[in-house]
Amino acid sequence: MNFKSFLSNMLNYQKNNKYNYTLSETQVSNNIVTEEKNDKKVSEKLQDNIDYLTVKYNALINSDINIRNINIYAKGKQYSGMLFYIDGMVDSDMVNNYILKPLMLKNKTNSETTNDSMVVTNKDDLKKRQSNLSTLENIIHNTLLPQNSIKTSDDFLEIISCINSGFTALFVDTLSDCFCIEAKGFEKRSIEKPNNEVVIRGPQEAFVENIRTNTSMLRRIINNENLVIEQCTVGKITQTKVAVCYMSNITNEDLVNEVKYRINNLDIDAITSSGNLEHLIEDDDYSIFPQLLITERSDRASANILDGRVVVLINGAPFALVAPAVFIDFLSSPEDSNLKHQYSNLVRFMRSIAFIIAVFMPSFYVAVTTYHQELIPSDLIFAISAGRKAIPFPVIFEILIMEVSFELLREASLRIPTPMGSTVGIIGGLILGEAAVSASLVSPLLIIIVAITGICSFAIPDYSLSFALRLFRFVYIVLAYMAGFLGLSLGIFVQLISLCNLKSFGVSYFSPYVPSGNKDTLNKFYINPIWQRNKRSNFLNTKKPDFEGHISMKWKKKQK
Amino acid sequence: MTKKRIISLLLILFVIVAFMGSYDVEGIEDLAYVIAIGIDKSETNPDNIKLTLQIAKPKDKESNGTEPENLSIECPTFDTGLSTLNNSIDKKINLSHCTAVIISEELAKEGIEPFVLNLSNNTELRPTCHLFISKNKCEDFMNTVANSPDFSSGIYTATIKSSLSSSYTTESLLYDFYSTLRYDIKNPTGIYVGNTKEKAEILGIAVFKRSKLVGILTGTESISHNILKNKLETCSVLFPNPFEEGKNMTANLSLAKNSDFKVDLQGDTPHITCNIFVEARISSSQTTNDDYTSEEELDKINEALNTFLTTSIRNYLYKTSKDFNSDVIGFEGALRKQFLTMDEYSSRVDWDKFYPNSEFDIKINSVIESSYLFRKH
Amino acid sequence: MNSDYKISKLEAIFLILIVMINKIILNVPKSIIRLTGTGSLVNIIFVGALALILVILIVKLFKNFPNEDIIDVSEYIGGKILKTIVGIGYIILFGIVICTVIIRFTELLKVVYFENSPYIYITGFFLIAIGFANKFGFKSIIKTNFIILPFIFASIVFILFGISNYISPSSLYPILGNNIKNTFVDGISNIFAFSGIAYLFFTSPLLKNKKDLKSIGITFIILSTLFLFIVVGALLLVFPFITHSEELLSVYILVRLVEFGEFIQRADALFIYLWIISAFSYLSIALMFILNIFKKLTHATEHTELSFSLCSIILGITLLLKDSNLLSFIEDVIYKYYLIIFVFGISTIIMLLANIKKKFFKKSPAPNNQVKT
Structure with missing residues (x-):
């Protein structure tokens, strides 16, 4: 190092360039540019489908999108096919053993067409069978895929929606339909104790983020075929699944229709929490008082469904919304029905x-x-x-x-x-x-x-x-x-x-006090003992007003 | 302007107005709470009065309790005195916790009408304030009370409560006086108090006729008064022992049932019959042989008690009717029941004239029992 | 009115009862006692019986007109002119009521609590409350009234327990008052205490079940008589002087005596609190009826927006009528006789005429009284 360079190094002043980043005004494109027409159908050429999905999902940059090209054996012939799924959302074992194996490996099932062993019940079925039996689609759908839930669709919108929720899409060359196979296996929180609504003598199960687990909890408690769980989607981007749960033989149909009407008529990009949905569907957001009851306990939600209310579950939020909710509901705790x-x-x-x-x-x-x-x-x-x-x-x-x-x-x-x-x-x-x-x-x-x-x-x-x-x-x-x-x-x-x-x-909001309702419900101010709660809340105008018989403790009567 | 701006402007205005408070906001620590008012006759000017206010000041926040301060001033009326006194202390005078109004005997004999009217119309003063009539000057009385070692803000109510249990005095409220002044169905009574240098005490009952003080009742007279007014709680009566001459025994009396009166107007003379029902329990006697539990003994004692009570009540009644000419019990009310309309009543009866001529017939029904724990077999 | 919200029997009874209770708290007992003295109790029972007969008559007359109120019926008889006259008459009636109630309460508050505050500050609170209430509409007012009324009942019962120490039964005698003519003949004008009957003329179209009108009327009269009896009795028992005095608000003075031991003393602030809420409710109802009549007369579609403007007019009128002599004159003389003549007299005659007309012209088409809401 010579003296000159030493001096220049010493006296060299370099301005300390602070990292300065400002958001440039990019062109706003999401609402102006028309997206591709949404009615794209599955084409019979496999490569078209692969190209379309690659562009749609940015598969070249996206690290967890998997495209698996396979050769399918059916009817003694080979067809090319493609599996499209999101890594982390599917159960690998299930995909390997129950999708890839039966399709790819040569075995007796996909080597020959074995039609004559089918048993039919009457002549109509015979005619249908004769006309439809030997198509590739039927063979793959009815014989080759031992999966309990398969949807067939030719509309890309539906297929993309399925892929996003964890389905595996199977495209086959020469077929204009796609098979959406349910092989979900993503990690989720297991059912835990409720954190916010602690109860001493009740069940300790709270809702989780996954909607299917929540609905399964409701089903287990209510245990009746009249429980209807309808699914809606909210949000143009997130397409969040929302479940509307009610008893078809108890709940007032008007109420159910109103709830569904409000949920289905929301023009919004995304909802990320139960609070968002609550504020979007409640009657008056300017009022400070809450108009929907939020609960994270499955027993409370089930009790409300059995009373004739509608429960709304949202995928991704461990809370259920109960509609309608009146003032006295907010002062009751789930423990009230467990104690004397x-x-x-x-x-x-x-x-x-x-x-x-x-x-x-x-x-x-x-x-x-x-x-x-x-x-x-x-x-x-x-x-x-x-x-x-x-x-x-x-x-x-x-x-x-x-x-x-x-x-x-x-x-x-x-x-x-x-x-x-x-x-x-x-x-x-x-x-x-x-x-x-x-x-x-x-x-x-x-x-x-x-x-x-x-x-x-x-x-x-x-x-x-x-x-x-x-x-x-x-x-x-x-x-x-x-x-x-x-x-x-x-x-x-x-x-x-x-x-x-x-x-x-x-x-x-002040039902059942004003106008005065019947005395025999749970949510009056003074709670009657369980054997006196003869009727459901009458402000709900349910199809079945009677909750229990006039004398519910028949064993007592008989003894006399 | 958009709706939001208008609303936010209105809100800001509301907040400003709200925090100014109304003109009538008074902090609780800015008020001086008067617990007793005393009205004397002025020494210098016969038309004036001497107003004394006893204010209870809270002690420091470490020690609980209150300390008294007495303020006096000579003034022509109550309200002028009040506003003048407001100048001499650092807080505003507030009468809403006043429990006692004390008027000197001297002044009461001249008539307390102006004060009662004045005080009853004061919105701060409670109508359930007690009225005392003081034997000495009110200022002295209130000074004695202030100097007593157990002074507290509730000293007057506590004293009255404890003395009511021995029935030597009676409750007397401001609104009673006002009632009587406006409509004279019966005459009011006041609590008669007095003080020595060391201590202030309740002496008896002050009897009024309309608004003038006419007499004092003490001792057994007060007890008779309370018996007839059905306000007897319990009291101790000393009466002659029927078994031993010159000795006395005591019994605890209480009312078994309300007394009832019948008034029978014969010409201009009302004949009043009083039926009195008492229960008595012997409590002690002056001799050693103090176990009277057999039936004959109890009967004899009963007789002696009845005689004693009859005499005292009769004395009381004649005192109030003849000496005082003041119907404090309310016999007029019993008479009114016999008439249907007011016109009829006022044409027939002039109670002020008739009452001094009344004749009384007293019937006492008493049940006497022993209250001893250890009894002779 | 909101034509799709019909009220039940209990709500209707409470609606009319709030009128009575407010009147009882204000000045009715004083006027009654001043007129008939100690005979007020007998007089009240007598007047109650008269009012009961009147109500039964009115209910019977309304049977032929289930969905109409007095304005519609007057249109049926006398066309638009009579409708306007009757409508304006009722607007004046309710207007006097609102103004007198506001002035009385403001006076009380000013004397007792707000000595230095300007008059308009206190009146402003009343007007804001009733303006808001009417902005929200008929349904909320009825429901709020339904919630509030039990508390007011409870407060009156509470007072009665509290003053039980100060009762002197002999002040009730002589029982027939000053003289029989005074109690029974002059005392007939005490029927003005049942001013709730004016509201009964308007309740028929609001009811869910039209047949309830009879039971509503009878229950109302019985309950009001009972309340009036109790309050007047309490006043007479405690204040024998009340027969010849003029005081601010008689029940307030009663309440100042209420004491429970040494802890609750001078609880009158709490009672005033409750009575102010009941006054808000009563005033909102009166304003609601005024707006409704206005709507019927002028065929306005949106009447709730008028509430604040009407409140400003009322503010102006209350400032004019502040003088208490004038106010007593208006309350005791003008309002009393106006109510008796207009409501009990003229309106009943209108109903009678309407019934007669309907009988004679049974085949003529039904009156076109559908009001567009």
Whole structure:
């Protein structure tokens, strides 16, 4: 290295080029350019089909698309064929042993045509048999492929949809149909305990992401041939499978039609979660209250189906949507039907109290301390007064600060990694509680009020409803500060009016209270014992209103 | 402007208006809570009154409890006094936790009508406030109460409660006075209190005729009053021992049934028959032989008790009718039941004139039992 | 009205009862007691019996017109002119009701809780509530009313338990009041307490089952008489002076006495809270009827949008009528006699005439009363 180069190296200043990438304005092409016509049919030439699919699936770049060319033996002749599947979605063993083997290996079945051993029942079948027996398609479909589920199709749209869900497509030269063989074998989560709806004495099975597993759980519980599981697809890109489940001899047909109508008339690219679908099909998205019940328990979904409701399952989401849902459903927990009616009534009563406290307690406190001091008992008023002596803020700011901090703490605890989870609780308690009181930022009574409100809002079983409560609590606090009980009355009245106006799939939100329904259902406020629940919920207008006989415990009657 | 912008503007306006609060927002710590009001006659000016307010201030947040502060001022009326006193303390005076209104005896004899009307129309003051009549000056009384070691914000209600259980006084509410002033179906009574230098205590019952104080009832008179008004809880009565001269015994009395009266108007003289039903349990006596459990003994004691009660009630009734001319029990009400219309009643009866001429007939039905744990066999 | 939502029997009873309860809370007991003194209890039973006869008569007259209300019937008799007159008459009636209720409540709130706030601030709350309620429509109002009413019943029963300490039975006597003429003849005008009958004229087209009208009417009269009896009785028992005094809101003064031990004292704020909600409900119903009559008179298609505009008009009227002497005059004299003459008198006569006309012209076509919604 000579001196010159040394100097130039030392004094050389190279600007540090930061990596700078901005998104260029690409041509938006997905909605303007017309895609290829969707009615492409399978051609008889195998190579055309292979080319079409290669372009469609970008098979040259896609790493998990497999095209397997094979020679098929049938009727003593060889035909070329092609298997098209997505690696990871199919069960390799099944493909090898039950598709490739019978097609490719020479054996007695595909060497000769053996028609004469078929047994028929009557003359019509004989005629059909004679005309259709010896085609290649029939041989492959009826004799060579020992698979339990095969679909035949000539429409590429359907074939592509099958391939996307894990089917294996078999194309044969000279045939204008394609065989879609179900040999799915992708990894999925096994059935686990429910995480969010914990129940002591009920089944511990929760839905998983795979729709077929979920429907199988429903079938196992309901165990009746009248359970109908209709399939729809939603989403232009994702073509997500959505299952609509109902009992054909119980559920009101109008309701089922309405649910299907709403699901089938969605112009959307993709749905990725149950929440998306819920908001797309519910009656009024502007209303803060939820109108569909979300559950992850299979027993709860089945109970709702047997009651006459419709359950919607989505592929990829471990939650079921139950339609219609009324207000009292959000205050019931799945445990209510497992316990004795005395216990469940007590717990339900506690939940209603929790609901009222969670919405009204802070605003009640604000209203009473600012406008209606005479309501407070004399001893308590001096305690509150003493506590508030050194606080610099008015009541409204104090309570808003505390409520906002509580909400922030709640949000933070959701995001925190588990090892630090307990620390947050301690920090929260310390900072928000003790330290704030000692620093005279808030009064001690307020801490208790906010804590009780928080605990009561956790006692609400439904997740969406607790969000609604959180929102309304703030509105009521502001109204109480504006005009004391007058403001609270206004808030309650307007909320009642708007809730009475709300409908969930044609059913009024406050059924069965308004108008008064029958007394014998499960979801009234007071739960009757199981032997008194004679009728299904009458706001559902089911085909079979009677749930049980007038005397369901026949053994008791006979003894007399 | 799009709909969203209009809505967001309205929301912002709403938030601004909301956080200003109404004009009537009062922080709970900005109020001075009065627990007792005292009204005296002014020493300097005969038309004025001396208003004393007893305010309970909370102690620090570490120690619970309240400490008293008394404020006095001379003023022509209650409301002017209140607004003047507002200037001398740092908080706004609030009457919603006031439990006692004390008026001095001197002032009560002249008539408490203006104060009762004034106080009843005050929206903050509870109509269930107790009315006390103080023997001494209210200011002294309230100072004594303030200096007592167990002062708390509920001292007045607690004292009344405990003394009601011995039945030497009666409950007297502000709304009762207001009722009587507007419509005179019976006359009100007040709680008579007094104080020495160290302690303040309840002395008896103050009897009013309309709005003027006419007399005081103490001791057995109060008990008789409570028996006739069906407000007797329990009380201890000392009556002569029938077995030993000069000695007394005590019995615990309570009402078995409500007393009932019949009023029979003969000309201008009402004949009033009172049927009284009491239950008594012997509690103690002044002698050593204190085990009266046999039937004859109990009968004798019963007789003695009845005689004693009849005498005291009769004394009480004649005192109130002749000396005070004030129908505190409400016999007029029993008389009204006999008439169908008001016109008929007012043409026939002038109760103010008739009541002093009343003759009373008292019948006592008592059941007496022993309350001893250890009994003679 | 929403022609596809029909109300059941219980909802209809509650609809008319809220009228009674609000009136009872406001000023009806005071007016009754001032007129008939201690004979008010007997008078109420007498007047209740008269109202029952009237209601049975009205229900019978409505049998021939199951799907029509009084406006349609007046069109049947007198054409458009009579329809307009009757319609405007009822609009004035309901309008007076709304204004007086709002002014009374605002006055109470201003005296007790909101001394420094401007009048318009408090009235604004009432008007926002009823404006919103009418924007949402008929169905929500009926349902909300159905939910609210049991709580109001409970509060009145609660009061009765709370004041049981202060009762003095002798203040009820003499039982026939001042004199017999006063109780039975002058006291007939106390029938204005049953102002819910005005709403009964409009309920027939709303019902699911038209035959319910009779039971609704009878239940309403019996329950209202009972409530009035209880409240007036309580007032007389507790406040013997009430026969000659003028107070702000009689039941409020009753409620100030309610005490349960030492913990619940001065619970009147809670009761006022409940009564304000019931007042909202009542006012929404009255406004709903006004809008409905308006719609029938003018054949408007969208009447719910008018709710806020009507509220502004009402605000203007309440500001004019703030003076309490004028208000007492309007309530005790004008409203009372207007109700008796117009509702009990003229409307009943219209129904009678309609029935007679229908009998004579039995073969003539049915009146064309289908209102386009």
